[in-house]
Amino acid sequence: MKIKKALITAAGPNQRNLALQTLVDRDGIRKSVLEILIVEARQAGIEEIGIVVHPDDVEVYRNMLNSDTQIHFIPQPEARGYGYAVLCGAAFVGNDYFLHLVGDHLSVNRSNEPCAKHLVEIALQYKCSVSAVISTRESQIPNFGTVGGRRIHGTNDLYQIEKVIEKPTPTLAEQKLIIPGLRAGHYLCFFGMHILSPEIMTILKQNSDEAGEQKIGLSEALNELSTKEQYLALEKNDLRFDIGSRYGLLKAQLALGLTGVDRDQIMTELLEFFANQHLNQFDK
Numbered sequence: 001m002k003i004k005k006a007l008i009t010a011a012g013p014n015q016r017n018l019a020l021q022t023l024v025d026r027d028g029i030r031k032s033v034l035e036i037l038i039v040e041a042r043q044a045g046i047e048e049i050g051i052v053v054h055p056d057d058v059e060v061y062r063n064m065l066n067s068d069t070q071i072h073f074i075p076q077p078e079a080r081g082y083g084y085a086v087l088c089g090a091a092f093v094g095n096d097y098f099l100h101l102v103g104d105h106l107s108v109n110r111s112n113e114p115c116a117k118h119l120v121e122i123a124l125q126y127k128c129s130v131s132a133v134i135s136t137r138e139s140q141i142p143n144f145g146t147v148g149g150r151r152i153h154g155t156n157d158l159y160q161i162e163k164v165i166e167k168p169t170p171t172l173a174e175q176k177l178i179i180p181g182l183r184a185g186h187y188l189c190f191f192g193m194h195i196l197s198p199e200i201m202t203i204l205k206q207n208s209d210e211a212g213e214q215k216i217g218l219s220e221a222l223n224e225l226s227t228k229e230q231y232l233a234l235e236k237n238d239l240r241f242d243i244g245s246r247y248g249l250l251k252a253q254l255a256l257g258l259t260g261v262d263r264d265q266i267m268t269e270l271l272e273f274f275a276n277q278h279l280n281q282f283d284k
Contacts, residue, residue, distance in 0.1 A: 001127050003097045003120050003195060006041040007089040009052045010034065010061075010103030011076035016054050018244050019103035020064065023253050026260030032064060033243060037101050038071070044116040046099055050092040052076050052085050083221055084214040087204040095198045097123065105192035107132075108239040108255040115193055115238055122158070123195035128230040131161070131222070132191035134240055135183065138170040143242075144189035145219040147233050148177035149226075159188065159233040161226045166219035188233055190219075191240050200225055 010019040019034040031039075034051070041049055048070050053061050055075040065071055076088045086100065099116055107115050115132055123130045133147060148163035163176055173187050182188070203224050207215040216224075225231050241252035257266045 001097060001124060003045070003099060003123060004047045005093060005096055006044075006046040006049045006099040006101060007052065007086065007093060008034070008037055008041075008049065008101045008103055009076075009082070009085040009089075011052050011054045011057070011079075011085055011088075012082075012104070013079050014244055015102075015104045016057055018249075020060070021243065021249055023106075023249070023256060024260075024262075026256055028261050033106060034061070034064070034103060036106060037103065038065075040107075040114050040116045041099055041101065043114050044099060044120045046116075048072065048092075050074050050089050051103075052088050080214050082218045083204050083207075083216055086218055087201060087208070087214070090201040090205070093198060093201060097129075097195060097197050100194040100196055102192050104242060104244040106241045106243055106252045107191060107193065107236075108241070108252070108259060109236075110238050110259075115191065115236055118236070119193055119195050119234060122232065122234050126230065126232060128232060129197045129200070129225060130195045130232045130234050132193040132236050133159075133188040133233045134191050134236055134238070135186045136189040138173060138185050138187060141173055141187050141189055142167050142169060145222070146173055146177050146187050146189045148173075148188075149179060149233065151179070151181055152232070157235040159235065161222075161231045161233050164219050164223035164226060166217060188235060191236055191238070194222075197225075197229065199229060203228075 021033050022030055025031050025036055050072045052074045058073045061073060072092055074088050074092055076085055109115055119130050119132055145166050146168050147161045149159045149161045152158040152160060177187055200221055203221045239255050241248050243249045243252055
């Protein structure tokens, strides 16, 4: 079993330009969100990367990445949902396990091990699909795919996934997604990174009609995957940012800055800013 391919989706109507946004990474270097994702993938041992993009954006992305020969652009001709976007990469993935990342999410690891690298290690160890998850308060779970299952004996961060529900209500989650041992009022939600077996493409294909319309989304396909083969969740204590949400890009930039080489400078400038704000309010 080898994991040498990554599939990044970046073609959604509200997602097309997000991966092109520029941030300053932990080393103080300006990079696009997509370039940061590519670095994370390559740190995990990924060699070939497929990027699902809108056909009109192929040249923009290619020019930004300087025609890297190990990067392949996969046009998504129509907006038919997340499951369809992943299915567009079926020919690229072939019969291989692959790392899947979304172009509108960034993670900032709190440890020395990047999330994608950790995922690959677990997938190779257990020889199965693995999704990164994070403990999330019940008030926030209507925004995320959420999993239910049980902790793997002898571990403190691995779970056997038995159920996946996309954006459940707290009531539904309480009925179907409670995980014994997890903090009360918290559930495990997707982190935006997965190692997936080629079976996920089979499931997505089987749930498409003759016109190619997708009958199920990715979360529903992952739920079906959990009934067919071993599928694990790896709980991470890292930071996750939806850069398409309000202030998401700003929060991601602050997290990168405050955990990088310019931390002290940024902390000093932020303290000065807040102090000046306080003085201005006092003067009023």
